[in-house]
Amino acid sequence: MTGLKVGPIFYGIGTGSFLHCFFSNIAYHLEGNRWGNIYPTLMNKLYKGNLPNGDINKAKKELEEIKERFKMIMPDQVIWDIENPEQRPPWGDKIAERITNLSNYFYTSDGKDLFDVLFTSFETALKVKKDVSITSL
Numbered sequence: 324m325t326g327l328k329v330g331p332i333f334y335g336i337g338t339g340s341f342l343h344c345f346f347s348n349i350a351y352h353l354e355g356n357r358w359g360n361i362y363p364t365l366m367n368k369l370y371k372g373n374l375p376n377g378d379i380n381k382a383k384k385e386l387e388e389i390k391e392r393f394k395m396i397m398p399d400q401v402i403w404d405i406e407n408p409e410q411r412p413p414w415g416d417k418i419a420e421r422i423t424n425l426s427n428y429f430y431t432s433d434g435k436d437l438f439d440v441l442f443t444s445f446e447t448a449l450k451v452k453k454d455v456s457i458t459s460l
Contacts, residue, residue, distance in 0.1 A: 347405035393425035
């Protein structure tokens with residue numbers, strides 16, 4: 324299980340490949356296939372393992388913009404891996420009816436919206452003055 328760690332608190336996400344899929348879609352669809360070009364805080368700090376507490380407000384702004392821009396991208400445009408954009412997710416086109424675009428496409432293994440989990444971890448980190456790290460259990 325891969326997730327976000329804030330001090331002793333762990334926010335589960337799912338597999339590492341699922342989280343990579345989320346970031347791959349940001350780079351592919353929103354950054355012109357240039358990883359970290361537009362969203363350096365999320366793509367070059369959080370994705371690489373650690374988001375310093377001092378950068379969390381920047382990361383929140385980036386994430387808000389990503390969520391808005393993802394509303395314009397339909398589910399059939401999702402990619403699984405930026406290294407192989409033709410590869411489809413393991414579940415193919417079998418997605419819930421509630422999924423209408425990429426802003427509501429990504430759900431954790433326990434059914435939570437990934438954007439909500441990210442925002443919650445950021446808020447928690449600000450309150451307890453800790454970094455956010457990507458961790459695998």
